[in-house]
Amino acid sequence: MKRLARAAVAAALLALPVAAAVARPIAYADATTVMGDRSRDGRELSVFHAPRHWWSAGVVHLVLDAADSRAQHQLDLVRANYLVRRWNLPKAQANAYVWGGVGRGRGREFDGGELAWNAGFQLDYETLWFYSMVKSDWHRTSSFQHRMDTAQLGVALYEHAWDRLATWVVLQGRHMSGDFTRDAEAALLLRFFRKTHWIEAGITDKGGFTTMFMVNF
Amino acid sequence: MVRNAFLAALIAFVATAALPTLAADATRTIRMEVAGLVCGFCAQGIDKQMRSFDATHDVWVDLARGVVAVELDPGEDITDEVLDKALTDAGYTLTAIRRVDQPLAEVRREVENEPRR
Numbered sequence: 001m002k003r004l005a006r007a008a009v010a011a012a013l014l015a016l017p018v019a020a021a022v023a024r025p026i027a028y029a030d031a032t033t034v035m036g037d038r039s040r041d042g043r044e045l046s047v048f049h050a051p052r053h054w055w056s057a058g059v060v061h062l063v064l065d066a067a068d069s070r071a072q073h074q075l076d077l078v079r080a081n082y083l084v085r086r087w088n089l090p091k092a093q094a095n096a097y098v099w100g101g102v103g104r105g106r107g108r109e110f111d112g113g114e115l116a117w118n119a120g121f122q123l124d125y126e127t128l129w130f131y132s133m134v135k136s137d138w139h140r141t142s143s144f145q146h147r148m149d150t151a152q153l154g155v156a157l158y159e160h161a162w163d164r165l166a167t168w169v170v171l172q173g174r175h176m177s178g179d180f181t182r183d184a185e186a187a188l189l190l191r192f193f194r195k196t197h198w199i200e201a202g203i204t205d206k207g208g209f210t211t212m213f214m215v216n217f
Numbered sequence: 218m219v220r221n222a223f224l225a226a227l228i229a230f231v232a233t234a235a236l237p238t239l240a241a242d243a244t245r246t247i248r249m250e251v252a253g254l255v256c257g258f259c260a261q262g263i264d265k266q267m268r269s270f271d272a273t274h275d276v277w278v279d280l281a282r283g284v285v286a287v288e289l290d291p292g293e294d295i296t297d298e299v300l301d302k303a304l305t306d307a308g309y310t311l312t313a314i315r316r317v318d319q320p321l322a323e324v325r326r327e328v329e330n331e332p333r334r
Contacts, residue, residue: 028262053308088253088310091334162260
């Protein structure tokens, strides 16, 4: 019955009448990006502004949940993102990003806040029909540390103009290690992208849901 | 006789004065081929950048063929150097550029009949 329910949700998602593909820490020059996501591992909300196409800065609020739900860590960070290298190819684009942040970390199991650090990188390769991305994100305070590794492969379901609705099917693998280590999780996502708006939703192999949104203005 | 000669001279004057003006006012579109143009973010950024020029009347970005077309206001122009810098600053690579005396709608129809990348 549970399996049937999962299949029904998947079918419903796939039947919806609907990215340009990769979620990037820097959208484009003079753009402000608001991103949020929710998954088994926690919730994240960020706002970045990019004065130029190769860097952006902003704030991040991140909540990470332990598998048994008894521990929870929260981070509030100021973060800067940097485009290390972009490859503009005739039919594709590839990018290498790094980022770093500093702020406060809090947890249920200790009092007060602590100095928190964040670092990460992302590599992506994208064409009109296909994209791939690997990303790693580290967070550390004197009381805890987390590492989240994510890989995605996406395929566009049809050719799309940028100002029309684009629909991508994305296969995602994610692994969280550190204080809240969990088994790797796979997810099948459906991503909808039109002009400045992006939403995605998916189901995981553990029966959970994952969602994300992004708006550029 | 004198009257006919005067009329002929007047018509000739008006024609020679008006023709260059009409030619200058013909709708002109700049067509650019751009490498790395594969995603919605790319198109958004370039669209925004091109619309920031005072001389821009309209912009069209075609992801399937990697084409950016900018229709200019009558009598206006944007130099190749300025366009190249704008695309480089936006994070993309300009690979070809040409001007045509056509409105953007016509350029768009032509481009859409060309093979995809």
